[in-house]
Amino acid sequence: MNTPRAITIDGPAGSGKSTLGASLAAALGFVYFDTGVMYRALTLAVLDADIDPSDGTAVAACAERIDIGVQPPTVADGRQYTITLDGRDVTWDIREQRVERAVSTAAGHPAVRVILRAQQRAIGMRGTVVMVGRDIGSIVLPEAPLKIYLDVSIAERTRRRSAELVGRGDSVDEHALYDSIANRDARDAHVMQPAPDAVHINGDTQSPADTLAYVLSLVPTGMRSHP
Template sequence: MGKITIAIDGYSSTGKSTLAKRLASALNYVYVDTGAMYRAVTLFALNNEYVGVKEDIPSLVAQLSNIKLKFMPNETLGLSEMYLNGQNVEKQIRTMKVSEHVSKVATIEEVRRMLVAMQQQMGEEKGIVMDGRDIGTVVFPNAELKIFMTASPETRATRRYKELLERGEDVTFDEVLKNVQKRDRIDSTRDVSPLKKAEDAIEFDNSDMGLDEQFERIHNYTLRVINQNN
């Protein structure tokens, strides 16, 4: 059976990555977390003080050619993790500090151009599930299946807050909610590849759904799309 390209876009903390990973596993497709790529670049920028306390975007842009990103499989966990210049940074890129700056870094045109090129190369053979902010509109505008995920800011903040607490971070719910709302605003209004629903994407609001219900609905719909394309 021929494979397709699946593009999953949506707001932060809508569970895009969780759904995409599970869907890719069920279909035996490749999964790519583009958010991890932007987070890794943000971590690089923070570590080199190009963003954060000081801001030096031109220097960050000048150093982009020295940023090497790679997904490496973790056989114990059964998933791939992000490596930045040869170092596993999966835990570091999921911190609140990175979350506070990733949307700003993602607005930089040169950063987006570099990562979009990487992402398009990854998907040349199809059989891929990729999630992010502009997958269906910019990276794979011709994807056979496009999904746009959404949920209320409060629901998403609650999910994110629980994740951060489980990782041992010292944060408050109000901090997380403000971060979610700020990222929504930046992602949706940036000049380069803003977050928006592709015209041919299906909108999926999972505010009141559990993980299993979400997966079953999307998985069944995906199988129908795959059959229609064969």
């Protein structure tokens, strides 16, 4: 079996795994791929087709027939990559609140995850990549030479999200925000599967810069130079 030249980062929503993944990929010259965008793109397709996100059979059928594309940025508007759905640029559409509310339900169906995991694995086996998600190290790419699980408490994630919203000029109900994050964790619990050999990092006690430096120190020497 070929060993993927990949680094996997798993963790709960809002843990900073996407920021870590993007920074790590940039430092190493790897491709950065947040698998969550695939589930968001599927959820957008489901909602646009008036499919009930809780209907696993219908959502899986939708996943089978749509074409989700992930490529380098095609527009200089702050995006990390361009996401297409059947050829249409949906990079920002998948961040809509309606998608945010439904993605855990749509993505939670076992048949749906089987379909998208196969696509994710194909991407991960192609070359040097930092792949971020919920179950990448445990299920999608268990052979990856370095697997990270980044955990951050609900309280700390609430604090960070609150600061972000206040910084944008939005009002914040911290109790409601805490409950929202806790509820998201509960919905995601059945797909949150840390790999048994993953390196666990507590993001509460380290800054993003310190976390990046630590993970870089774990990267096998052979992965630092690549074609």
